[in-house]
Amino acid sequence: MIRRGAGLAAFLVATPVLIGIAYSALASVGLLGPGSTGFSTASWASAFDDPQLLRGLGWSLWVASAATALATMAAVVVAALFRPGTRSSGVARLLAVMPLPLSHLAAGVLGVLVLGQSGLLARGAFMAGWIDQPAAMPALIYDQWGIGLIVVLAWKEFPFLALIAFSLLADRGRALEEAARTLGARGRAVFWAVTWPVLWRGLMPAVVAVFAFVAGTYEATVLLAPSDPLALPLLTMERYTDVGVAKRGEAHVLVLIGLVVGIGAVALHEAARARDRRAT
Amino acid sequence: MTSVPAMLRRGLLPLLLLSAAMPLAILGLASIGSDWFFPALLPGTFSLASWRNVVGTGALLGPALLASAALALATGLAAMVFGAFAGSAIAAATGWRRVIGAGAAFLPVAAPPVALATGLHATLLGAGLGSSIVGVFVAHVVPACGYTTLYFLGIFTVREGGHEDAARTLGAGRFDVLRRVTIPMMHRELLEALLLGAIVSWGQVALTLVAGGGSVRTLPLEVIDYLVAGQDQLAATGSLLLVIPPLAAFGLMRLALRNVELVLP
Amino acid sequence: MTVALRLDSMAVNFGSVAGLTDVTLAVARGERVVLLAPSGAGKTTLLRAIAGLEPVVNGSVVVGGRDVTNDPPESRGAVYLHQTPMLFPHLDVAANVAFPMRLRGIDRDDISRRVSELLASVQVSELAGRRPGALSGGQRHRVALARAIAANPQMLLLDEPLASLDPGLRQDVRQVLTRTHLDGTGMLIATHDLDDAVLLADRVAVLLGGRIAQVAPAEELFRAPATVAIAAFLGIPNRITGRVEDGAFCSSMGRLPVGGAVPHGPVVAVFAVDAVTVATGDEQAGVFGEVVELHRHLRHPSIIVQCGSVTLEALAPRPVPSRGATVGLVIDPSVIHFVPGTDDA
Numbered sequence: 001m002i003r004r005g006a007g008l009a010a011f012l013v014a015t016p017v018l019i020g021i022a023y024s025a026l027a028s029v030g031l032l033g034p035g036s037t038g039f040s041t042a043s044w045a046s047a048f049d050d051p052q053l054l055r056g057l058g059w060s061l062w063v064a065s066a067a068t069a070l071a072t073m074a075a076v077v078v079a080a081l082f083r084p085g086t087r088s089s090g091v092a093r094l095l096a097v098m099p100l101p102l103s104h105l106a107a108g109v110l111g112v113l114v115l116g117q118s119g120l121l122a123r124g125a126f127m128a129g130w131i132d133q134p135a136a137m138p139a140l141i142y143d144q145w146g147i148g149l150i151v152v153l154a155w156k157e158f159p160f161l162a163l164i165a166f167s168l169l170a171d172r173g174r175a176l177e178e179a180a181r182t183l184g185a186r187g188r189a190v191f192w193a194v195t196w197p198v199l200w201r202g203l204m205p206a207v208v209a210v211f212a213f214v215a216g217t218y219e220a221t222v223l224l225a226p227s228d229p230l231a232l233p234l235l236t237m238e239r240y241t242d243v244g245v246a247k248r249g250e251a252h253v254l255v256l257i258g259l260v261v262g263i264g265a266v267a268l269h270e271a272a273r274a275r276d277r278r279a280t
Numbered sequence: 281m282t283s284v285p286a287m288l289r290r291g292l293l294p295l296l297l298l299s300a301a302m303p304l305a306i307l308g309l310a311s312i313g314s315d316w317f318f319p320a321l322l323p324g325t326f327s328l329a330s331w332r333n334v335v336g337t338g339a340l341l342g343p344a345l346l347a348s349a350a351l352a353l354a355t356g357l358a359a360m361v362f363g364a365f366a367g368s369a370i371a372a373a374t375g376w377r378r379v380i381g382a383g384a385a386f387l388p389v390a391a392p393p394v395a396l397a398t399g400l401h402a403t404l405l406g407a408g409l410g411s412s413i414v415g416v417f418v419a420h421v422v423p424a425c426g427y428t429t430l431y432f433l434g435i436f437t438v439r440e441g442g443h444e445d446a447a448r449t450l451g452a453g454r455f456d457v458l459r460r461v462t463i464p465m466m467h468r469e470l471l472e473a474l475l476l477g478a479i480v481s482w483g484q485v486a487l488t489l490v491a492g493g494g495s496v497r498t499l500p501l502e503v504i505d506y507l508v509a510g511q512d513q514l515a516a517t518g519s520l521l522l523v524i525p526p527l528a529a530f531g532l533m534r535l536a537l538r539n540v541e542l543v544l545p
Numbered sequence: 546m547t548v549a550l551r552l553d554s555m556a557v558n559f560g561s562v563a564g565l566t567d568v569t570l571a572v573a574r575g576e577r578v579v580l581l582a583p584s585g586a587g588k589t590t591l592l593r594a595i596a597g598l599e600p601v602v603n604g605s606v607v608v609g610g611r612d613v614t615n616d617p618p619e620s621r622g623a624v625y626l627h628q629t630p631m632l633f634p635h636l637d638v639a640a641n642v643a644f645p646m647r648l649r650g651i652d653r654d655d656i657s658r659r660v661s662e663l664l665a666s667v668q669v670s671e672l673a674g675r676r677p678g679a680l681s682g683g684q685r686h687r688v689a690l691a692r693a694i695a696a697n698p699q700m701l702l703l704d705e706p707l708a709s710l711d712p713g714l715r716q717d718v719r720q721v722l723t724r725t726h727l728d729g730t731g732m733l734i735a736t737h738d739l740d741d742a743v744l745l746a747d748r749v750a751v752l753l754g755g756r757i758a759q760v761a762p763a764e765e766l767f768r769a770p771a772t773v774a775i776a777a778f779l780g781i782p783n784r785i786t787g788r789v790e791d792g793a794f795c796s797s798m799g800r801l802p803v804g805g806a807v808p809h810g811p812v813v814a815v816f817a818v819d820a821v822t823v824a825t826g827d828e829q830a831g832v833f834g835e836v837v838e839l840h841r842h843l844r845h846p847s848i849i850v851q852c853g854s855v856t857l858e859a860l861a862p863r864p865v866p867s868r869g870a871t872v873g874l875v876i877d878p879s880v881i882h883f884v885p886g887t888d889d890a
Contacts, residue, residue: 010384024399212390219483222504460647
């Protein structure tokens with residue numbers, strides 16, 4: 001549409017974020033914002049003294065890693081099993097991507113309705129005679145390990161990764177698989193020699209993007225995560241909305257940590273893409 | 281004899297069906313079911329009470345729905361226009377300009393919404409936009425523009441512009457090319473970008489909470505409040521309202537694409 | 546002769562490196578000039594620069610008597626036709642052809658009358674209501690040509706119009722191009738194909754090394770290439786280095802008497818395959834050699850003969866001699882072209 005102005009475009013799209021980062025950086029050392037008292041590293045010190053911070057960060061990274069791994073595995077298995085040409089595979093691929101436009105919040109609500117202690121799963125367990133009251137149901141939401149949140153996030157991210165996996169196999173995989181077959185490879189050998197490398201290399205950037213997104217997501221987390229440890233996005237929000245302005249500085253420290261996680265993951269994402277581009 | 285992959289396929293198909301059908305089924309039941317307590321698998325009685333909260337007097341979901349829809353539409357439109365220009369400009373750049381452009385577009389996408397919200401908040405307050413729907417719009421537009429810019433960057437990178445060149449030498453100026461060639465040829469991509477931007481706004485919670493200061497009530501905020509208050513029926517109704525428009529748009533898009541593909545080679 | 550296009554010492558870069566350094570060329574109204582060049586020589590860049598789609602670094606572009614070097618593409622009066630027809634997929638055939646006229650705000654009735662005329666002239670009248678997607682490759686080319694003419698240009702710039710077409714379609718599109726003669730419009734047709742050049746051109750301009758190396762009618766070009774490099778590009782196989790002294794061409798093959806105006810001193814003798822025949826009984830062979838290879842061309846089979854340090858390609862006699870056979874060759878001195886200098890191609 002236009003052939004000039006890449007610099008202007010970059011400036012416009014990034015400036016709000018850069019201003020935000022600059023503000024948080026200055027506010028975290030007491031140079032800006034309500035209650036600022038001049039340069040001080042107190043917020044940094046207190047944030048890192050607070051065991052909640054490291055626990056929340058670790059917890060968020062754990063949830064993001066587990067959910068991303070689950071979603072990736074599911075996408076690879078489904079894409080490999082329902083390649084074009086196999087019976088009913090078209091229907092299966094459509095079903096797999098159907099939840100794609102669902103919002104994370106709706107996914108969270110479903111998580112509460114299904115996985116909660118009086119949710120549909122618990123009612124099924126009662127019908128089967130495994131439990132006799134809601135309290136006997138193992139806690140899947142608000143739980144220490146974040147099982148419910150992991151399941152919900154994995155389910156929510158699975159269609160996105162599956163969609164990419166489908167197109168990878170349709171574009172590149174098919175010809176390569178056919179080549180492998182004419183060279184004498186069979187079933188499992190084709191999967192490990194062709195299907196898996198194609199999927200893995202092509203999915204890598206999307207997998208990292210999902211990880212970054214999930215680590216910072218607020219919507220499902222606020223509905224399904226426990227209050228201790230408090231996930232990083234929730235902790236940031238809590239500190240930021242704390243009535244005591246002293247906590248604001250800590251909030252900005254947390255903001256910067258969140259940015260490091262998100263942008264760090266995306267930097268990896270870009271590196272992976274560059275590698276992928278070179279390799280093909 | 282049945283092979284292992286065939287057995288897996290047979291086992292996975294019902295799971296996929298469940299994953300696709302469950303959201304609407306459960307939210308639908310929960311939204312019209314009252315007295316649905318443990319251990320009942322189905323609601324005891326059915327009522328449309330929660331839907332009166334959408335259209336009735338004193339309804340909370342209706343106004344929130346309107347606010348969300350207006351925000352999503354405005355965000356989608358703004359992000360579509362911005363993304364098309366920014367994406368094409370960055371795609372036309374080469375060398376380090378392009379790397380910086382692409383990196384810049386990634387920033388608002390990579391930044392967690394909570395971080396984005398707190399960072400933007402002071403600026404919005406400074407501009408007198410705190411706790412206003414315009415402020416929330418501005419906050420939503422920031423990540424939405426990141427997504428649409430990346431989307432168009434991908435599209436314009438592979439697009440060669442031969443039709444635009446042809447139009448130019450046939451006598452069309454820049455504006456004529458835009459109006460008569462690029463926009464009609466790309467209406468499908470533009471629509472997809474509009475949808476992308478709208479969806480970013482539609483599901484947003486953290487940015488709305490911080491920029492809106494709690495006084496701008498969108499559908500997701502109402503849903504969270506109802507769920508936290510244990511009002512599952514209202515939460516389910518709100519969620520259903522949240523789920524249906526993107527699902528419908530997604531379906532229509534696929535349908536429209538199929539029709540387009542019948543006409544075009 | 547009025548000039549449709551004149552390029553004076555025009556220079557255009559390939560990206561950021563120097564590409565076309567010094568292009569000078571004129572095309573008359575109604576004239577068809579073929580721009581012949583090997584792949585990668587910058588044919589596309591040159592056409593795009595004339596159309597205003599690439600910046601001109603130096604020199605000038607004059608279209609229809611007007612200097613357009615710094616004008617935007619839409620006001621140059623030169624239409625660039627991409628190798629693939631680039632019809633607008635959202636418009637039907639008639640609307641595609643009407644496109645340039647709509648831009649100029651021409652009256653609707655006049656437009657539809659002109660569209661019918663143009664579609665008839667390229668023989669696709671029955672396709673007016675179709676979408677480009679429903680057309681065959683040849684039909685798309687016809688419509689693109691009609692659309693270009695509808696812009697009423699001073700110059701048509703066609704970029705490899707026949708490449709990427711299979712043989713049947715090539716023939717079809719060639720016909721359309723040879724039949725399209727526009728009195729007021731010059732045509733510059735880029736190609737790397739020698740046959741196309743011969744078929745389509747009033748004159749052929751050879752683009753080599755970033756400049757126009759020679760402009761001549763096709764027949765003259767093949768008979769008398771200006772440089773050895775041009776001869777090599779044209780695929781003229783017999784190029785023999787030697788000297789002209791005392792009315793004879795002296796080379797490692799011996800002396801060959803030549804007549805007429807021939808440059809003196811070091812020269813390269815250039816001649817086509819059909820200038821060399823195998824001596825039959827009553828002919829006096831000028832040179833003897835060993836058949837080292839047979840070329841099975843569809844129409845003109847030839848043999849490669851090693852004569853000492855010189856390799857010649859000659860028309861194959863019937864029956865075709867076997868490899869290793871010794872043959873005597875006759876070279877027709879009247880069709881030898883002498884290029885001053887030495888063979889550095």
